[in-house]
Amino acid sequence: MNILQQLAQSTKNRYKGKEVNRPLALLKEQAELCTPLSPAFPFARALRKEGLSVICEIKKASPSKGIISSDFPYLEIAKEYAIGGGDAISVLTEPSLFLGKDRYLSEIAPLVSLPLLRKDFTVCPYQIYEAKLLGASSVLLICALLSDADIESYLQLCEDLGLDALVEAHDKQETERAIALGAKIIGVNNRDLKTFKVDLETSIRLRNLVPPSIIFVSESGIETKQDTRILRSHGIDAVLVGECLMRSFDKAGMIKGFKG
Numbered sequence: 001m002n003i004l005q006q007l008a009q010s011t012k013n014r015y016k017g018k019e020v021n022r023p024l025a026l027l028k029e030q031a032e033l034c035t036p037l038s039p040a041f042p043f044a045r046a047l048r049k050e051g052l053s054v055i056c057e058i059k060k061a062s063p064s065k066g067i068i069s070s071d072f073p074y075l076e077i078a079k080e081y082a083i084g085g086g087d088a089i090s091v092l093t094e095p096s097l098f099l100g101k102d103r104y105l106s107e108i109a110p111l112v113s114l115p116l117l118r119k120d121f122t123v124c125p126y127q128i129y130e131a132k133l134l135g136a137s138s139v140l141l142i143c144a145l146l147s148d149a150d151i152e153s154y155l156q157l158c159e160d161l162g163l164d165a166l167v168e169a170h171d172k173q174e175t176e177r178a179i180a181l182g183a184k185i186i187g188v189n190n191r192d193l194k195t196f197k198v199d200l201e202t203s204i205r206l207r208n209l210v211p212p213s214i215i216f217v218s219e220s221g222i223e224t225k226q227d228t229r230i231l232r233s234h235g236i237d238a239v240l241v242g243e244c245l246m247r248s249f250d251k252a253g254m255i256k257g258f259k260g
């Protein structure tokens with residue numbers, strides 16, 4: 001089992017328990033009553049802005065690096081990202097390997113006006129309704145974990161709930177699938193999930209497959225302003241940056257550098 005399959009399996013187990021305590025029908029009713037986001041689809045709007053957009057990630061730990069932030073002042077970090085010029089915030093809620101929690105997202109949501117991505121390993125519609133209730137404006141759909149039928153129906157569900165979906169691909173085949181299935185935002189992950197090595201060439205190589213009408217996000221391994229300058233010169237719309245911002249003592253300066 002590779003790391004994504006392990007994460008998918010532990011997520012499925014986690015949701016079996018959750019559905020017992022709070023049935024899907026109830027969650028669905030609550031999510032559908034939730035006030036529509038204003039303006040609509042703020043995550044996509046933030047990534048479409050002129051210049052390179054920066055999605056700043058809040059993650060305590062990761063499978064490749066272990067603990068990244070032991071004290072983890074997530075509310076302070078969210079505020080720093082917002083004041084420092086971030087365009088959106090990605091919040092890890094996956095508990096087993098990223099040590100995330102749902103409450104990180106629900107506590108950050110009322111504090112900042114930036115759109116929030118719920119970063120979790122989506123394997124069931126329950127998580128999408130839940131993301132809406134936690135205050136997210138977008139969710140992650142990973143091509144490697146989902147069938148075509150799942151991606152299509154989850155994209156429709158997101159649309160109905162006013163959520164954006166970041167559809168993640170790792171290679172040419174997954175990128176082509178994401179386009180064919182109607183993704184409006186495609187994130188190419190530069191991290192090889194077998195070796196955990198990152199290579200920004202992955203995004204650069206796949207950029208030309210994606211028409212300009214679809215937002216292209218380069219994810220993982222972005223560390224310097226030289227990295228973002230190269231990515232921008234290849235027409236990449238947005239970057240998703242986690243570890244390097246989490247470890248920085250000058251997050252605003254780093255975001256400014258990324259935006260050039």
Ligand SMILES: O=C(O)c1ccccc1NCC(=O)[C@H](O)[C@H](O)COP(=O)(O)O
Pocket residue numbers: 003004057059062063064065189191193219220221222240241242243244
């Ligand atoms: O970060 C990991 O180790 C990881 C391992 C397995 C699956 C996903 C993983 N990360 C999720 C992400 O997409 C990153 O957190 C995100 O792109 C930011 O990456 P980075 O800037 O390298 O922290």
